[in-house]
Amino acid sequence: MTDTAWRAQHVIFEQAAAALLRCPAPVVAAVEGFAFGGGCELGLLADFIVASESAVFAFPEVTRGIFPGIGGTQLLPRVVGGPLAKELIFTGRRVEAAEAKAIGLVNHVVSRGQARARALEIAATIAENGPVAVRQAKKAIAYGTETDLDTAMVLAIEAYNATVVTEDRREVHGALGTPPMTTMPLTLTDEQRSLKAGVAEIAKRYPGEYWRELDRERAYPEAFVAELTRAGYLAALIPPEYGGAGLGIYEAGLILETINACGANAGACHAQMYIMGTLLRHGSEAQKRAYLPKIAGGELRLQAFGVTEPNSGSDTTKLQTTAVRTGDRYVVNGQKIFISRVLQSDLMLLLARTTPVDRVKRKTDGLSVFLVDIRGIKGLEVRPLRMMMNHSTNALFFDNMEVPAEGLLGEEGRGFAYILDGMNAERILVASDSLGDGRWFVEKAVAYSNQRVVFGRPIGANQGVQFPIAKAHMAVGAAELMRNRAAALFDQGQACGPEANMAKYLAAEAAWEAANACMDCHGGYGYAEEYDVERKFREARLYKTAPISQNLVLAYVGEHVLGLPRSY
Known part of the structure; x- marks a missing residue:
């Protein structure tokens, strides 16, 4: 031959x-x-x-x-x-x-x-068996043979959760009995209404001019964050034994949603909520007692999350920042990009490779998470990046930065699973940010469309103005339902990967639809700084890209929910 x-x-x-x-x-x-x-x-x-x-x-x-x-x-x-x-x-x-x-x-x-x-x-x-369930089982078994047990368990639970929303499961349970139902909030409790009212009271003390001035200078809202912290709102998810309120992810989402719905910017607040979860779930008792009470009380601020790198982006397993154990410390070298609020934080959560990729069995192995006290630390250079919205974003450069060994969270080499474990909370909270933006845009558009008179009648009387606002309102309401379902599952300790990702996607899309409707109805005034529309327009667009792109959510749903072949 x-x-x-x-x-x-x-x-x-x-x-x-x-x-x-x-x-x-x-x-x-x-x-x-x-x-x-x-x-x-x-x-x-x-x-x-x-x-x-x-x-x-x-x-x-x-x-x-x-x-x-x-x-x-x-x-x-x-x-x-x-x-x-x-x-x-x-x-x-x-x-x-x-x-x-x-x-x-x-x-x-x-x-x-x-x-x-x-x-x-x-x-x-x-x-003869349920096709979605069989495909998900095949995928979960494959994951289990290709990755570490922690990661495999997370993925297996998400694969299971993908089957319980299908007709396959409903047909089987029709014969076996009624499965447990998820309790999803349909109305707010008195405590939740009081929570929203308290947040709104603070937010309204910081009007548009406050945020416009910060936006011009790309400055951090120190006074606003400090007041929210003193009131205990940023410690919502910290258990009472560590000085927090011990609330659920749903209540935390209501806090962020309310901030944005009042015209403020919750981007300065949400990270502390979901970053803290990694410390709470995977930190030692000594680490939790050392840091969580001070975070809850405002003595320490944890809002920096060092994961993304210039050459890896969403492919986290390809990150190149290394942390090499030397005696009683780790020496860190590498760089990160698009890391927010570093200059405003005392602590940073950092993901780095502790075992070279050519020495691990699986690409998800060998990554570790560190809680780093960055106050005055040597070997860390922070370069602020001026972005189109005020998000305190930076590039980080590590040159032999030393981290004490006790800064390691959990086990060395298990960091990928720890980060993966926190993504559902992040998705739900970011969805809440977007819901608040969407509500602000709709309310702003309705008010302006009723007030602005052209050709002898309010512009809101024109279907070309009215219908896009109505569609945006419906989109925000539908996204809220998915956010509520994801939060209910999360707070009940159930798997919620599909719901959390879909909530993030739908809320970001709804906010962007509302942003465009609001901008269009304002016409030229939408571009005027004093109306705040252009500022919120820029802020809302971020969540179609971060913390995960809309296309990656679609890829996740296609593969993990619908059982389609991997598309990337």
Whole structure:
């Protein structure tokens, strides 16, 4: 066979392997006779194998001076273990059906000529089950074999949660009984109304001129944040034993929503709420007692979250900042980008690689989280970035910055799972920011459309003005329902990955729709600083990009909720 013909044949195998690897549904392989080289690799790409008693498996490539070409060196160790895989690949030894079953290479051995029939029988049994549940189970099992247990458990729970919103689950529970219901708030309690009223009272003491002046200078709202802290609102999620209010994520969301609905900017407040959660869930008791009471009381501020890097963006596993253990401390080198509120914080949560990527089994391994006291720390350079909105954003450069070993949160190397664990809270709180923006835009647009008279009548009497505002109002209301559902699940300790991501997406879209409707109805005045529309317009646009882009949310829903193939 010529080199060209050989390559052409191999391309066919590569395409078949790629199709099997990305297939979201279970694949059952039937093997009659020989499965050598590429044939064996294709079998291993199936979810399991039914072999006839005449089947023989082998990787003979090395005996011919070549190499298993479509993943045999990666697939076989996952099935039979590393040492045995090395023996079979290094020697090219043949494995007959009985031994293949004994070593776990195949699931079933049947009589000669019966492999296909048995495989179809198994496939028919699987097909009787809920398709979404089966696909999610396949995905969760794959995650479990490819990542650390902490991360795998988080992903498995989210995969489970994706199945409980489908007809598959409803049909099964129709026979087995009624599943537990999630209690979602439909009206506010007296305590929650009082909470919102208290926040609004403070926010209204800081009118548009206060925020416009800060916006011109890109300055931090020190007075506003200090008053909210003194009133205890920024310690809403901290348990009472550490000096906080011990409220739920729903109440925390109401605080942020109210701030933005009053025309203020909650961007200076929300980070402390969700960053603190990582310390609360994964910090030691000594760390929690050392920091949480001071954060709750305002003695310390934790609003900086150092994750994003110039060359990794949303692909967190590719970050390049390193933290090398040297005696009783870690030495940090690297850089971060788009990190907010560093100059206004005393503490920063930092994600860094503690084990080189070429020395870890899985790409999610080897990342660690540190709680860093950045007051006067050496080796940290902060370069403010002037952005289109006032968000106190910076680039960070680490040059042999030393962090005491006791600053490590949780276990070394488990940082990716810890960060992943906090994302649902972040999504819910950012959704609340956007809901507040959306409400402000709608109220502003309604007031102006009733007051502004052109051609002898209010402009709000024109459908071209009225309908976009009405659509925006409905979008905000629908997004609020998803935020409320996500918050209810979170506060009840249930998995809420799909709901939290969808809440963030829908709220950001609703706020942006409301922003455009408000800008359009104001016409030229919308661009005038004194109306505050252009400022809030810039602020609202941020959440279509951060902390996660809308496209990544769509990719998450497509893969983890709908069971579609991974799209990135």
